[in-house]
Structures are given as C-alpha cells and as structure tokens.
Amino acid sequence: MNTLQERYVELKSHVAELIEKSGRNSAVTMIAVSKFQPVESIEILYHLGQRDFGENYVQELLEKDRVLREKGIQDIRWHFIGHLQRNKVKALLPIVDILHTVDSLELATEIAKRWRSLDRQQKVKIFLEVNLHSEPSKAGFDPSQLKTNIHLIAQIQELEILGLMCIPDPLQDPGESFAALREIELSYRPLTHCQLSMGMSSDYAVAIQEGATHIRVGTSLFGARQRPSA
Numbered sequence: 001m002n003t004l005q006e007r008y009v010e011l012k013s014h015v016a017e018l019i020e021k022s023g024r025n026s027a028v029t030m031i032a033v034s035k036f037q038p039v040e041s042i043e044i045l046y047h048l049g050q051r052d053f054g055e056n057y058v059q060e061l062l063e064k065d066r067v068l069r070e071k072g073i074q075d076i077r078w079h080f081i082g083h084l085q086r087n088k089v090k091a092l093l094p095i096v097d098i099l100h101t102v103d104s105l106e107l108a109t110e111i112a113k114r115w116r117s118l119d120r121q122q123k124v125k126i127f128l129e130v131n132l133h134s135e136p137s138k139a140g141f142d143p144s145q146l147k148t149n150i151h152l153i154a155q156i157q158e159l160e161i162l163g164l165m166c167i168p169d170p171l172q173d174p175g176e177s178f179a180a181l182r183e184i185e186l187s188y189r190p191l192t193h194c195q196l197s198m199g200m201s202s203d204y205a206v207a208i209q210e211g212a213t214h215i216r217v218g219t220s221l222f223g224a225r226q227r228p229s230a
Contacts (some may be wrong), residue, residue, distance in 0.1 A: 004044055007221055015215070018208045028208055031079050033218030035060065039067050041222060046073055048057030054100075054216050055075075055134035056082030056091050058160040065095050083139050083198075083217055086110040100165045100197045100214070103129040103139040105149050123158055127197045127214075130179050130184065135169055145182060154191040162215070164188075175204040178210035216230060 002010070015030055019122060031054040034042050035113050042053060044062065053076055055061035061078060068076060076096040084092070089110050102108050106128070131140030141149055154161060164185045168177035178198050185192055201209020201220035210214065214228055 003141070004041060004222065005048060006076075007223075008045055008048055008050065008115060011217065011221055015098045015208065017205070018205055022092050022209055023212070027214060028212060030219055031081070031214060031216045032062070033081065033216050034222070035082075037218075037222050039064055042068065042076075043071070043073070045221075046076065051075065052077045052079060054079040054081040056080075058082075058084070058088040062091060064096070079214075083208045090114045091210065093124070098125045098127070100127045100216075101129045101139065102126045102153075103131075103141060105152055108153045108156060112156045113160045123160040125160050125162050127162055127195070128153065129165045130181060132180055133169040133172060139166065140166070148190075150188055150191055156213065161192050162190045163197065165197035165214075166202075166204070168198075174199075175210060178203075178207050178212065182211045183205075 015028055019028055027044045029052055031052045032045055032050055032192060033054040035054070055064070055078065061080065065076070065078065078095055079098045080092060080096050081100045083103070084099065084107060085159040086107055092109065093114050099111065102111070111124055111126070113218065125202055128146070129140035130146060131138050131142055134142050150161070153159060164181055166177060166181045168174045181198055185194070185196055195213040196211055197216070199212045199215040201217050204212070204215040204217055
C-alpha cells in the first residue's frame with residue numbers, strides 16, 4: 001500500500017492533469033479532509049506543502065488547531081465542511097478560514113453576529129449548501145428556496161458568498177448533480193464569486209470537469225478512516 005506521502009503526490013498530480021485536460025484557467029483548491037485522522041498525518045502533509053484541511057466537527061477542529069499551534073504550525077487554512085450548529089459558531093469563527101455548509105438564513109445571521117463581536121476587518125468567506133434533490137436526510141437550501149435566501153444573505157455585510165456547495169445524492173449521477181449546481185451558481189452571479197465546492201474522493205474527477213473550484217478528498221488521500229473508539 002502506498003504511503004501517505006506517495007498518495008499525496010499522486011493525487012496532486014492527478015488533479016493537475018484533470019485541470020489541464022479540462023482546458024480551464026482557474027485553480028482547484030484541494031482540501032485534505034482530516035476528520036478522524038491523527039495530528040501526525042496532518043503534520044506530514046503540512047511539511048509536504050499542503051495548507052488546506054477540512055474538518056466536520058467543531059471540537060475536533062479546535063483541538064487539532066491547538067495541538068498544531070503548540071508545535072509551531074500556525075498557517076493552516078481550516079475549512080469547516082460539516083453541519084454547523086448555531087451554538088458552535090462562536091468557538092469556531094476565530095480560527096476557521098472558510099465555512100462550506102451555511103444552510104439557513106438563521107445560521108448566516110448568527111455567523112455575522114459573532115463576527116461583528118470579533119471586530120475583524122475582512123468578511124467571513126462562506127459557501128451556501130444546496131440540497132439539490134431535496135433529500136430529507138441532508139441539510140442545505142432547497143433549490144426552490146435559494147433565490148429568496150441568497151439575496152437576503154448577500155445583504156449581510158459581514159459575509160462574502162464565495163459560491164455554492166453540494167453533496168450529491170448517491171443514487172444520482174454525480175456529473176448531472178455537479179452540472180446542475182454549476183448552472184444554479186451561474187444564475188446567481190454576481191451575488192457569488194464564481195466558486196463551487198463539490199467533489200469528494202469518489203467523484204472529484206467529474207467535479208473538476210464540471211467546474212469545481214474546491215474539492216474535498218479524504219479516503220483517497222488518508223485511506224480508510226478509523227473512527228475513534230467510544
């Protein structure tokens with residue numbers, strides 16, 4: 001089995017190849033999804049040049065950030081890619097770079113409120129999560145509800161809407177889902193900044209072909225996750 005370093009080099013090379021084949025000029029941010037992965041693995045990737053890491057749970061992200069800072073690693077760009085509860089926003093905001101899963105006007109309002117209290121000059125960078133197929137088990141804006149909400153969120157001065165994010169229905173063709181998200185995002189410019197957070201280990205190649213600017217890779221990079229024992 002390849003080492004983490006070997007998988008990283010191969011994955012970076014594959015992403016670069018896909019970008020070249022697509023004929024696009026824009027870069028793709030590869031987010032290393034480090035959920036349930038040890039800090040040591042993050043360190044290995046960091047020293048190979050990786051800076052963008054994604055976490056699903058606030059407490060896990062906070063603890064990893066603390067440990068890494070104690071080791072002198074302070075320039076990681078943290079992407080929050082899990083469901084965010086409003087009562088966790090205050091703790092998360094001081095260290096996160098991009099929030100990928102803003103799924104309600106209420107959450108957006110809470111983020112803005114907490115950001116104001118930090119008295120930061122720049123805006124909070126966010127993606128709006130879209131539930132493309134109205135799956136009951138998933139969060140996100142229903143496409144039919146997005147129009148009203150995106151215009152309201154765009155008026156919140158503390159927030160910067162980078163674009164849209166989705167997790168495709170596993171029963172649907174991911175290419176069709178990514179193409180649909182791309183068309184939706186196009187229809188809301190210039191409220192967005194032309195960015196798409198879509199594609200994971202199993203379908204990032206298709207996502208890049210359909211215009212992804214941020215892909216979230218975990219298993220293909222780290223291998224199978226080991227859930228912490230209870």
